[in-house]
Structures are given as C-alpha cells and as structure tokens.
Amino acid sequence: MSARLTELDPSSSREPLLSVRDLRMTFRGGVRAVDGVDFDLAPGETLGLVGESGCGKSTTGRMVVRLLEPTGGRLLFGGRDLTRLSQRDLLPIRRDLSMIFQDPFSSLNPRQTVHQIVSGPRDLLTREQVGDLLERVGLSAQHAGRFPHQFSGGQAQRIGIARALASGPRLVVCDEPVSALDVSIQAQIVNLLADLQADLGLAYLFIAHDLSVVRHMCARVAVMYLGRIVEIGAREQIYGTPAHPYTRALLSAVPVPDPDVEATRERIVLRGDPPSPKAPPPGCSFHPRCHLAQDICRTSRPELRGVNGRQVACHLA
Amino acid sequence: MTTTPIEAAPPRSPGRLALARLRADRPAMAGLVIVAVLVALSALAPLITWWTGWAPETFDKSAIDPDLGGLPRGAWGGVSAEHLLGVEPVTGRDLLARVLYGGQVSLLVALAATAITMVTGLALGLLAGYLGGWVDTVISRLIDLLMSFPSLIFMIAVLSVVRDVNRLVLLVTVMAVFGWTVIARIARGQVLTLKHREYVEAARVGGAMTGHVLRKEVLPGLTAPILVYATQSIPAYIGAEAALSFLGVGVRPPTPSWGQMINNARGWFMTDPMYLAVPCFFLGLTVLAFTLLGDGLRDAFDPKEEAS
Numbered sequence: 312m313s314a315r316l317t318e319l320d321p322s323s324s325r326e327p328l329l330s331v332r333d334l335r336m337t338f339r340g341g342v343r344a345v346d347g348v349d350f351d352l353a354p355g356e357t358l359g360l361v362g363e364s365g366c367g368k369s370t371t372g373r374m375v376v377r378l379l380e381p382t383g384g385r386l387l388f389g390g391r392d393l394t395r396l397s398q399r400d401l402l403p404i405r406r407d408l409s410m411i412f413q414d415p416f417s418s419l420n421p422r423q424t425v426h427q428i429v430s431g432p433r434d435l436l437t438r439e440q441v442g443d444l445l446e447r448v449g450l451s452a453q454h455a456g457r458f459p460h461q462f463s464g465g466q467a468q469r470i471g472i473a474r475a476l477a478s479g480p481r482l483v484v485c486d487e488p489v490s491a492l493d494v495s496i497q498a499q500i501v502n503l504l505a506d507l508q509a510d511l512g513l514a515y516l517f518i519a520h521d522l523s524v525v526r527h528m529c530a531r532v533a534v535m536y537l538g539r540i541v542e543i544g545a546r547e548q549i550y551g552t553p554a555h556p557y558t559r560a561l562l563s564a565v566p567v568p569d570p571d572v573e574a575t576r577e578r579i580v581l582r583g584d585p586p587s588p589k590a591p592p593p594g595c596s597f598h599p600r601c602h603l604a605q606d607i608c609r610t611s612r613p614e615l616r617g618v619n620g621r622q623v624a625c626h627l628a
Numbered sequence: 629m630t631t632t633p634i635e636a637a638p639p640r641s642p643g644r645l646a647l648a649r650l651r652a653d654r655p656a657m658a659g660l661v662i663v664a665v666l667v668a669l670s671a672l673a674p675l676i677t678w679w680t681g682w683a684p685e686t687f688d689k690s691a692i693d694p695d696l697g698g699l700p701r702g703a704w705g706g707v708s709a710e711h712l713l714g715v716e717p718v719t720g721r722d723l724l725a726r727v728l729y730g731g732q733v734s735l736l737v738a739l740a741a742t743a744i745t746m747v748t749g750l751a752l753g754l755l756a757g758y759l760g761g762w763v764d765t766v767i768s769r770l771i772d773l774l775m776s777f778p779s780l781i782f783m784i785a786v787l788s789v790v791r792d793v794n795r796l797v798l799l800v801t802v803m804a805v806f807g808w809t810v811i812a813r814i815a816r817g818q819v820l821t822l823k824h825r826e827y828v829e830a831a832r833v834g835g836a837m838t839g840h841v842l843r844k845e846v847l848p849g850l851t852a853p854i855l856v857y858a859t860q861s862i863p864a865y866i867g868a869e870a871a872l873s874f875l876g877v878g879v880r881p882p883t884p885s886w887g888q889m890i891n892n893a894r895g896w897f898m899t900d901p902m903y904l905a906v907p908c909f910f911l912g913l914t915v916l917a918f919t920l921l922g923d924g925l926r927d928a929f930d931p932k933e934e935a936s
Contacts, residue, residue, distance in 0.1 A: 376833050398837065405835040418826035421642050422848045428827075432836035432844065458641055474830065 327351035328389060328514050329375065329482055335383030336370050336538075343588050344370040346538035347384070349615070354481060357508065357515040359529030359546075361522060361561070363585060367538040368518045372484040375516060376410050377401060388482070406478040411504075413487040415467035419459040426455040429473045436477055444473040448503060465496035472503065476511070484516045489524060501527060522565050526550055534558045537596040538588055544621020554618050554628040556601050595626065603627055646852070649928040656924020662917035666910075670735050673728035682722035684729045685882050714902050716892075723906050726884040731910060733796065733885045738865035740800045742858050745807035750854060752808065753815025754842055758823055768816070771809045779806040780871075787877035795880050803868055807861065814853055822849045852929035860922035863915040870911055886911045 329352040336345040345367040352358050360368045373379045375386060377393060386393040388404060396404070412418035419428055429444055430436040436444070442452030448469040459467055468488065475483050488504065489497040501524060507513060519525050525532060526546060533543040534557065542555040553559045560579040567573045581600050586592050592599055598608040607626050615622040650656055669676070677683050713723040756767035783802045790798060822828060828845045836845070866886075872878035873887030881888065886907045893904035 373829075378829050378832060402835050405833070408833070410830065410833045412826040412830060414826055418830055420827040420831075420845060420848075424641075431834035432831045432840055433834065460642065471830075474834070478834070 326353075327387075328354045328356075329516070330387040331371075331375070331384070332387070333384040334371065334374060334381055334386065336367070336374060336379060337382045341589050343538050343591065345374065345381075346588070346591070348535070348538070348540055350533055350540065350543060352482070352514050352516060354514055355508070355512045356531065357517050357529045359525035359532040360516060360518045360535060361520060361525050361532060362535035363520065365585060365588070366535040367588070368535050369486055371535070372410070372486045372516055372518045375482075376408050376484050378410075407481045408484075409475040409478060409480040409482075410484045410486065411468075411471055411475045411488045414491050415464050415471055416459060418471050419467055421459055423458070424455065425457055425459070425470055428459070428470060429455070429477055431474060431477050440477075441473075444476060445470075447476070447507075448473045449499075464492050465499060468492060468496075468500055469503070472500075472507070476507065480513065482514045482516065484518070486518045487520070488517075490519065490521060497524065504528065522550075522561060534561065537585055537591055539596065539624065540615065540622075541597065541624045542621060543615070548619065548621040552619065554621065554623040555597075555625045556603050556627075557597050595624075643851075646928040650924055653924040653927060655920045656928075659917040659920030659922075659924065662913060663921060666731060666914055666917065667735060669728055670731035673725070673732055676728060677722070677725040680722065680724065682725050684721060684725040684884050686725075687719050687721060713906050717896050717900050717903060723903070726889060727886070727906055727910050730884040730886045730889060730907065731914070733879055733883065734866045734869055734911075734914065737796060737799050737803070737869045738862045741803040741807055741865045742862050744800065744804040745811055745861070746854060746858050748804070749808035749811025749813075750815050750847075750850065753812035754819055754846065754850075756812065757816040757819025758838070758842060758846065764816075767812065771812055774806055774809045777806070780868075782806075783868075783872060784875060784877050787872060795878065795883070799869060799872065799878055803865060807865070810861075811854065811857060814857055815850055818850050818853060819846055822846050825849075856922060856926040856929060859918060859925050863918040863922075866911070866914055866918070 331348055331350050331352075334345055334348045335343070337343050348367070348371055350358060360371060362368050370379060374381045377386075377398070381394055384394070389407070391404065393401065393404065425445070426438070426441050427434075429441045438455070441455050445452055445454055450466060450469050450473070454462075454466075454470075459470070462470065468491075472488075485504065489500050492500060504515070505528065508515060515528070517525060517528050519528075530546055531544065532546055532549040533540045534549065534555065535541065536557050542549060542553065542558045548554075549558060550562065553562055556579070560581050563577065563579045567576060579602060583600055586596065586599060592609075593612075594610050595601070595604070595608040595613050598604040601608065605627070611626070613624045613626045615624045618628045713727065715721060715723055716726065752767050756764040783806070786802055787798065823841075823846065828841060831841055831845050869878055869885065870887030870890065873885040874891040876888075876891065879885035879888055889907040890904065890911070893900075893907065897904040
C-alpha cells in the first residue's frame with residue numbers, strides 16, 4: 312500500500328514527516344469512526360481533511376496526536392512508529408506535535424492565566440518567551456497575566472495558537488480552527504496560520520468542513536466519507552476536476568457569490584444522511600446516496616487508485 | 629456598581645470574581661457572620677463558662693424550685709444575671725454552658741463528617757470519572773448500594789449496638805460511610821464532562837500525565853460544586869447529629885448536645901418552654917446560617933455567570 316502511495320502521491324517525493332497507514336478507530340459498540348485511512352504529510356506542507364460531521368476527520372486528527380489510541384494501523388512520525396510508544400515514551404516527541412482546537416473558549420482553562428496556558432503543563436517558557444509568542448500571534452505581552460474570559464473569541468483562538476507553537480512543533484493538527492469564529496475573524500486567523508507556516512515551516516493537518524477555507528489554506532486535500540478517504544490529491548485537482556461523486560456533491564453545495572452563476576449552475580443534492588458507521592453498507596459506502604451508483608458499487612468496495620494524478624476510491628471515476 | 633471596560637480591568641480569576649459576588653450577597657454574608665459568631669462562641673465555650681462561673685455539668689439547686697417538681701425559679705426558665713439563658717429543670721445546670729458545649733459537639737461532628745466525606749468522595753469520584761472502566765463500575769455500584777440503603781435505620785442500629793467506643797468518633801464514622809457517596813457522584817459527573825473539555829485534551833497534547841491532568845486541570849474545575857455541596861451538607865450533618873441524639877443513640881449524657889437537649893425538653897415544654905426554645909433556636913440559627921452561606925456560594929459560582 313505504501314509503495315503505491317509513493318508512486319501516485321506527488322507530495323511524497325520528499326521524505327514524509329507523517330505517514331498514516333491503514334489507521335483505524337473502532338469505538339466500543341462497534342462504531343467504525345475511522346476505517347483504514349492512509350496519507351502522507353511532508354514537512355511544511357498542509358493537508359486539508361474535509362467531510363461531513365461524523366466522517367471521522369476529527370477522530371483521525373486526535374489519533375495523530377495520540378489523544379485517542381488507534382485500534383489499528385500505524386502512525387509514522389519522522390520515521391518513528393508513534394502507535395508503539397507509551398504515553399511516557401511519547402513525551403520527547405510531543406514537542407514536535409501540537410494541536411489547535413475548535414472552540415477557543417473550551418480549549419482554554421478558565422482558571423489559568425494566559426501565561427500558564429501558553430507555557431503549557433510542563434511550564435516550558437519564560438516570561439519573555441511567552442511575551443514573544445503572544446506578540447507573534449498578534450496579542451500583546453501584557454496579556455499574559457489575564458484570564459481567558461477577558462478575551463474575545465478571535466483573541467482566545469490566538470492564545471490557543473500561541474500555546475500550540477510553544478514547544479516549537481513541526482506538525483500542528485488544526486481541528487476546525489476557525490469554524491467557531493465570526494466570518495470576519497476567520498480570515499484573520501487563517502492568514503495568521505498561513506504566515507506562521509511560512510515563517511516557521513510548520514506542517515498542518517487542517518481539519519475543516521468549510522471548503523473555501525480549506526481551498527485557501529491547503530495545497531493538498533483529502534475528502535473523507537464514513538471513516539475512509541474517498542479522494543485525495545492536489546488542491547487544483549480536487550477543486551478543479553473532482554473525480555469522486557461525493558467530492559462533486561460537496562463542492563456543488565458551496566454557494567457561488569455570483570447570482571447569475573448561482574442560478575444556472577448544476578447542483579448535486581445528496582439525499583438522506585450518511586449511513587451508520589456501526590453498519591456501513593456493503594460495497595462502496597457512498598452508494599446509497601450516489602446518483603451514479605451501479606451494481607458493482609453495491610457489491611465491491613472500491614480501493615484508492617490513481618486517476619489523473621489524484622487518488623480516488625470510486626469504480627466509475 | 630459601575631462597569632469598567634475590559635481593557636482597564638485588572639486580571640481577575642474566576643475565583644476572585646465569585647468572591648466579589650459573594651461579598652455583594654447580603655443574606656450569604658449574614659450567614660457567614662452568624663456562622664463565624666457561632667463557631668467562635670463554641671470554640672470559646674470554656675472561657676465563657678469560666679467567666680459566668682457555671683460549667684455545663686455543675687448542678688445549681690438554688691436555681692430550681694423543688695416544690696414545683698424542679699421547675700426553674702423566676703420567669704423565662706430562670707433567666708437571671710447568674711444564668712443568662714436560664715437553667716435546666718430538676719438539675720439547675722446552666723443552659724448557656726450546655727448549649728455552647730452542645731454547639732461544640734454539633735459543629736465538630738458536622739465539620740469532621742464533611743471533611744472526611746469530601747476527601748473520600750472527591751478521591752473516589754475523580755478516579756471513577758477519569759479512569760472509567762472497571763474502576764468506575766466498582767465505585768459506582770458501591771455508591772448505588774450505599775445510596776439505596778436505609779441509612780438512618782442502619783445508623784440507629786449500629787449506634788445502639790456498639791457501646792464501648794467514643795460516641796463522637798462513631799457518629800462521624802457512621803455518617804461519613806453514607807455521606808461520601810453524594811460527593812463522589814457529583815465529582816464523577818463533573819469529571820466526565822471536564823475530561824473531554826478541549827483544555828484537558830490540550831494539556832494532554834502538551835505532555836501532561838494523568839496525575840497532572842487531575843490536579844491542575846480537572847480538580848480546580850471541581851472546587852466550586854464541591855465547596856457549595858460541602859457548605860450545604862454541614863447543616864444536614866448538624867441535623868442528623870441532632871436527630872440521632874434526639875433518638876437517644878447519638879451523644880450520651882452527660883456530654884451535652886442540641887438534639888439530646890431537645891429530647892429532654894419535650895417533657896417540659898408546657899411548663900418550661902424556654903428549656904425547649906434555647907437549643908431549638910441555636911439549632912435553627914446554625915442550620916439557617918449555613919444554608920444561607922451555601923446558597924450564596926452556589927450563586928457566586930454559578931457557571932452561567934462565570935462565562936461573562
């Protein structure tokens with residue numbers, strides 16, 4: 312499987328920072344939240360992970376930082392297998408890994424000062440370092456003594472970003488980092504993340520359901536459906552010539568700002584809800600909602616294969 | 629109170645904000661003052677009885693009228709410069725001394741029971757909530773078992789069977805055995821919601837181990853509900869001690885206790901109502917004061933207000 316990915320995935324010409332292989336997460340009760348996910352992430356690169364709620368994208372992100380223990384598969388980070396390490400052995404690697412959370416307020420302990428939050432549980436930083444970080448993310452060093460409730464949502468998210476940068480990470484998992492913010496603030500935070508990436512050479516695993524934000528941020532995009540990646544490739548391919556019918560449906564759900572185009576464009580409307588990840592349908596898990604579905608889709612599950620430079624899991628692509 | 633703009637406000641932790649709200653809460657502050665006075669009076673009981681000259685066990689035959697079956701001499705149950713709250717019928721023991729020493733017993737039992745239940749309940753609740761799995765199952769079933777037990781009947785049975793031990797220690801032990809369950813359940817529930825908060829996850833991503841997460845991230849989030857519950861459980865323990873002593877299985881004479889005094893006064897309330905009124909007043913005042921304080925604390929720590 313990894314040999315094939317290397318062949319087909321254009322980003323993998325560089326030594327990947329993170330390699331995810333056949334990652335699986337089955338929760339108690341048999342919910343297969345993540346059902347065999349593979350991707351590579353090069354240093355300094357951004358991979359967008361998109362999909363509906365419940366498709367397993369957040370679970371994937373949480374497994375990458377080992378907040379959740381995968382029930383199967385491997386996570387190779389800088390050549391080391393994270394899944395084999397105990398939490399204690401993982402400590403040295405934790406400096407290279409960090410995470411930005413969705414809800415800026417629930418991700419900041421209301422009883423800690425900004426200094427305590429940013430310098431983290433292991434109290435890594437001096438006053439000056441915290442001040443520098445706060446200024447780096449567009450706050451002021453004087454904010455270090457305050458408490459989270461004294462900030463706006465956008466400011467609070469900047470504190471969360473400063474915390475994520477504190478250990479000098481190489482990979483930051485961004486779990487819906489802007490979806491809880493006002494639209495006007497979203498752009499500021501997205502630009503801040505892009506600037507930080509350019510300056511510090513960070514790799515982002517950017518989890519989001521907002522396709523336009525992902526398009527802005529991510530050179531590569533993976534589309535997830537029911538715990539599996541259905542299409543992964545460069546941004547231009549995914550957005551320009553989507554090959555999977557689910558990707559096309561997702562993209563067609565994005566409104567176009569031009570009313571004339573909006574009125575005439577073709578929309579693919581998905582009917583119903585995603586099937587339960589407890590009992591995914593046989594064959595292609597998307598077939599019950601796919602407008603192109605044929606007999607083969609109901610019986611045989613499509614694997615990812617290269618189509619026009621990207622990978623798609625669809626028999627018909 | 630005027631509102632100041634956020635930028636000008638000095639950093640105030642949620643704890644300080646709650647304290648400020650508590651200060652502005654008049655009933656709660658009244659409760660706090662009464663509690664402080666009662667605690668001081670009970671603690672200083674030896675000093676006060678030394679000053680009045682009447683110890684709780686000292687009989688005063690001159691203060692009662694044997695011709696009237698032992699009723700106190702004078703109006704209001706024998707209130708005089710000598711006996712500020714009157715005397716006990718038949719024996720003539722000083723009611724002020726007895727009520728203050730009784731307060732010592734009540735407060736001591738209630739505070740000790742609260743302290744023990746808080747520590748035990750917090751520890752077991754934290755473990756059950758955070759670790760989950762079989763630890764949670766064992767602790768939760770134990771809580772269910774103890775909660776479904778008719779605890780008062782059990783306490784009466786145990787207290788009346790066991791004889792040659794320190795009654796106070798026994799009382800506290802029996803009340804603590806049943807009392808920790810509620811705190812454990814509150815703690816467990818809070819931990820279940822707190823452990824999936826993103827700030828707890830952020831600490832884990834930052835390399836925090838279980839002990840650190842529990843102490844620094846989860847426990848501070850529990851202080852408010854636990855403090856509120858503890859303050860509200862003190863009057864319940866005072867009431868329980870009084871009830872058990874009233875039923876004759878609590879504190880044994882000659883050690884005075886409010887419940888025991890109320891029990892003794894039952895037979896006299898037609899002829900000497902003051903004998904009943906004095907311990908009832910102190911019991912009622914103490915319970916009321918702690919309840920006011922507990923309610924004030926609950927309002928001050930209200931999470932809905934905390935977000936502002």
